[in-house]
Structure formats: C-alpha cells, structure tokens
Amino acid sequence: MKLYGFPPSPRTWAVRAVAAQLGVPLDFEFVDLTKGQQHEPDYRAINPNGRAPTLVDGDFKLWEAMAIMHYLAGQKPTALWPDDMRIRADIVRWQSWNLAHWEKESCAPLLFERIVKQLVGAGAPDEAAVARALDNFARDAKVLEAHLGKQPYLVGSSLTLADFSVAGPLFYAERAGLPLADYPKVREWFGRIASLPCWKETAPQIPAAAA
Numbered sequence: 001m002k003l004y005g006f007p008p009s010p011r012t013w014a015v016r017a018v019a020a021q022l023g024v025p026l027d028f029e030f031v032d033l034t035k036g037q038q039h040e041p042d043y044r045a046i047n048p049n050g051r052a053p054t055l056v057d058g059d060f061k062l063w064e065a066m067a068i069m070h071y072l073a074g075q076k077p078t079a080l081w082p083d084d085m086r087i088r089a090d091i092v093r094w095q096s097w098n099l100a101h102w103e104k105e106s107c108a109p110l111l112f113e114r115i116v117k118q119l120v121g122a123g124a125p126d127e128a129a130v131a132r133a134l135d136n137f138a139r140d141a142k143v144l145e146a147h148l149g150k151q152p153y154l155v156g157s158s159l160t161l162a163d164f165s166v167a168g169p170l171f172y173a174e175r176a177g178l179p180l181a182d183y184p185k186v187r188e189w190f191g192r193i194a195s196l197p198c199w200k201e202t203a204p205q206i207p208a209a210a211a
C-alpha cells in the first residue's frame with residue numbers, strides 16, 4: 001500500500017502513526033503542499049480534491065484521513081478499531097466531532113494562521129480568524145476536558161482510532177499557541193498518546209520556517 005501525504009500535516013502524521021502502531025507497512029510518497037504538488041494532474045487523478053493524504057492499494061484509491069485509518073485498521077484484528085458496533089460508533093462519533101469541530105473550527109485555523117502562513121509566506125495572521133478559532137477552541141476543549149475527566153481514553157478504557165484523530169492537531173499546540181493551560185485532563189491524555197513510539201517513528205522534519 002502506498003500513502004501519499006505531507007509529513008507535517010496532522011492528518012498525514014496521524015494516519016502514518018496508526019499504520020506504525022498496527023504494524024502495517026506503508027510505502028510513503030511525499031506530496032509537497034508548499035510547492036502545490038497536490039494540484040498536479042497525476043495527484044489529482046488519485047485525489048480530485050487536491051488534498052492529502054491519499055492511500056492507494058492496488059486499484060483502490062482512498063482519500064479522507066478517517067476513512068484511511070479505518071481501512072488500515074481493517075487489515076488485521078485490533079483493539080484500535082474493535083469488532084463491536086457500539087464501540088465503532090463511539091469512535092466514529094469522536095472522529096466526526098474532530099472533523100466538524102475540533103480540528104476544523106478550533107485547531108486548524110490556528111495552525112493555519114500561526115504556522116502555515118509563515119511557512120508559505122502568506123502574510124501575517126488574520127487576527128479576526130484567530131479570535132474566532134480561540135472561541136471555538138474554548139468551546140470544544142471544555143467538552144474534551146469533561147469527557148477525559150471520566151475516562152483515560154476517548155472511547156472506553158483503551159486506545160482507539162479516536163485518540164489518534166483528536167490528538168493529531170495537538171502536536172502543534174506549542175507552535176500554534178493552542179491554549180491548553182486550563183485543561184489538565186486534556187494535557188494528561190495527550191501526554192499519554194504522544195508518548196506512543198509510533199508518533200516518534202513517523203514524526204515529520206519540520207521546515208525551519210515553521211519553527
């Protein structure tokens with residue numbers, strides 16, 4: 001299987017970390033988003049959205065990080081994606097929350113305004129967008145904090161794909177100024193997730209301009 005992606009992107013990183021945790025080998029193909037390679041015709045042929053990551057397994061082409069994680073986890077029995085409808089629904093619940101709210105409305109705008117813009121030379125952060133994202137962050141982090149006050153992982157009592165998805169953007173918490181100070185349970189949980197060797201094994205080399 002081949003994964004096309006941009007290593008510093010939280011979605012590419014989380015997918016690669018899942019594969020490493022599962023022990024599923026992936027050939028990796030670098031798509032340089034800073035050079036617009038996602039818009040080249042060859043790449044658009046496997047992902048018409050011009051976004052990363054994309055998985056290719058023979059004649060099967062799959063885009064969307066969450067779907068890719070499910071496909072990888074389906075390669076062998078794993079507690080990350082147990083064969084139980086309620087647990088799977090709960091995992092998808094958190095991954096959907098991540099896609100619609102946590103990553104999209106809270107974390108990604110802060111990563112974009114404070115890291116990506118600098119990396120691609122797109123000017124200063126838009127402070128109105130930053131303020132909106134900070135409001136969203138407070139809204140969503142409260143939900144996460146309350147939930148993680150009751151259990152050690154997002155779903156049940158062990159690590160699942162939900163933790164990989166929701167933790168992804170937090171690897172940039174310091175650089176993007178994600179305000180985690182008031183959320184000790186979130187920090188504790190993230191520390192547990194981040195200490196898994198699979199993240200280190202798949203960690204990107206951050207371009208100096210983004211540091």
Ligand SMILES: N[C@@H](CCC(=O)N[C@@H](CS)C(=O)NCC(=O)O)C(=O)O
Pocket residue numbers: 006009010011012033038050051052053063064065066
């Ligand atoms: N919903 C998609 C989002 C993919 C996405 O937006 N990827 C970003 C990198 S994190 C990208 O490729 N951006 C390049 C662009 O929009 O031109 C997923 O979860 O895979």
